[in-house]
Amino acid sequence: MSDYAIPAREYALVFASALIVTFLLTGVVRTLAVKVGAVTPIRDRDVHRTPVPRMGGVAVFAGFSVAVLMAMNLATLGSAFRTSSEIMGVLAAGAVICAVGVLDDRFDLDAVTKLAGQILAAGVMALFGVQVNRVWVPSDEPSGGSLVSLDQTQSTLITILLTVILVNAMNFIDGLDGLLAGVALISGLAVFAFSARQLYLSANDTAASQAPLIAAALVGACLGFLPHNFSPARIFMGDSGAMFIGLAMAGATISATSKLDTSTFGPRTTIAFLAPLIVALAVVFIPILDFLLAVIRRTRKGLHPFSADKEHLHHRMLSIGHTQRQAVLIFYLWAALLAGSAVSLAFVDLSRYLGIYLLVVGGGLVLAVTCSAWPRVRAARLSRRQRQDTRAAESALPTPSIGHPS
Template sequence: MREYLLVALTAAVVTFLLVGLVRALAFRIGAVAYPRQRDVHVKPMPRMGGLAMYGGVIGGMLLAHQLPVLRSAFDFSDDPYAVMIGGGVIVLVGVLDDRFELDSLTKLAGQVTSAGILVLFGLQWLVFWVPWGDDGAGTGSVLALDQNQGALLSVLLAVTMVNAMNFVDGLDGLAAGIGLIAAIATCAFSIGLLADNGGEVGAYPPALIAATLAGACLGFLPHNFNPARIFMGDSGSMLIGLMLAAATTSASGKINYSSLDATDLLGLLSPLVVVAAVLFVPMLDLLMAVVRRTRRGESPFSADKMHLHHRLLEIGHSQRRAVLLIYLWAGVLAFGAVALTLFDDAVVLWCLAIGLLLALLVSAIPRLREPRRG
């Protein structure tokens, strides 16, 4: 735990210190976001914050490579190398987009390339539990994927996560905060796997990937929370999505299914549950945007002003309160799912229900006040 905290803190400090340099570079080369009709900022804002975040990730990884325990994550797995190389490619694509505004197909090609690099290094889904079939004990079966199936599923998941985080990046501090919450939840889940597997070395990489991402998001957030001084741009949001996909994919192969039975449904489905909960908010936003735009006969990648955060602003929430509300929703769902896989189900379900009810009531406060005003 001490080494994970040290790595996360190092990533945060490096990111925080690099932001000033990246901000000056963005102004110098013209990577600046000028206000548009769908935007909520009112003055030109430098982008490319993802470059500083990537520097923080590299700093955390380099430190981990020198630590006595976490060094094993590099000796017994190529997952950290895959993240550094694939992350570098997607940050490069994002930087080019922040400066030149690439078309959607070019960005998609870059996303697929980055996800393909993860697969080439062996970071892909290979097995997961399904409720059908029978392994002889009536407990369902473990579905094993061949290399092609696993590669396709892993690339599809990574590209979906990348675009989900890209879509949700619309308010100051929103993507960085969701990335921080999701990374901490994924790290906690991965450390839980360590405990379940008796500290097996193979479970180190997902926790390390999540810890460095959490540190990078934490270091960037002070510069990006409202009022922001810099945007992370596509270079940052796509990096967050790719690293979350890498961490959850890496963790999925570390589940010891032989120690679980059919009564422990949450344990058997834990990789899928955590992935779904961690990215529920951005995935919901992505799905609604695709449906909304295709029904209008537009491209799914065309921009509009009807995302979840825009709707919260419309019903009367301020920018800061809208961001904090989405943090609340993301935190309740992500940490609730992780807790379900680690603690007593009944207690966690009650706490999760209370948390969701609280989040719903706080979100609806402006609507509840309207009759009184009338």
């Protein structure tokens, strides 16, 4: 067991700083967004009915940046800057992608321009050393496998691809008030838990403290923004926020996976290596599922697969009887179930506790499915009860007598 002590107070300070700065700046950004005309118009497929300012990502990025730069002067977390350029890379890339998002929030950039900005930001992050530079290959060795190094071109391409996927997934999920901020908060907590565990086991402040620092600042910024964004929202993330959150999530995930070695988790390195990647998949699960269902649905109707409609998952949740807040909370539950079950793999010895693990995950799955379908179940029960009451009332009526001729 490691004797290393996680600098919990310093992480708490980073979290609190991001939360407070983001919360205070969001009102200022809202006023600015209204003045510059960065306001979301009302479209047929939208669930809001009044114009709402966007560009909230500026406050999220500012809170994140202030918290991270403040950490540079802390006794323990300061080592994350002295031994690696990853943190500065996430900040530089975040500034690029947030600027692209602000332009889109105001002028509605075309898809090609936004994609170019995303690739540029991902490239900047890779240039600062945030790269998927090794791949874990499982084997029958006592260590459970071995690490295979990637060359510079492979590392850069995989990093850009993963970052662009997460950026667009976050953008795609931003369909209900508070949904993106909450899902990102939950996913950030999962990444922090895993990377802090990795830091504790390795006891290496210089090589393993970057990922938990990024995650702590991101979680604080998302929580600071959520009171302004939860239904009914007073301001939206906009592309400036959605794309930055996706990039920060990619930076934390890549940083965590790139620091894994066999001495940290031993025979469980295979599971540990997959855990942060599964968390990333948990983030994109809902939007990717929604996207695939949308493509299938539109293609079957003879429509263009990327045409707009009102049948996304969040639209369906509303149509079966959930309020917008209930739908968002259910999506939070699904995100917590997926991310939590993934990260717990780094903490739980499945050879000893597989049954308990499956029981807990299975129970969470039953709860999530039940909550998701409850309005439909309740409507079916009410309809059945009404039919029974109707039949009972009809059977209670007196049978009309038939007169006989005299």
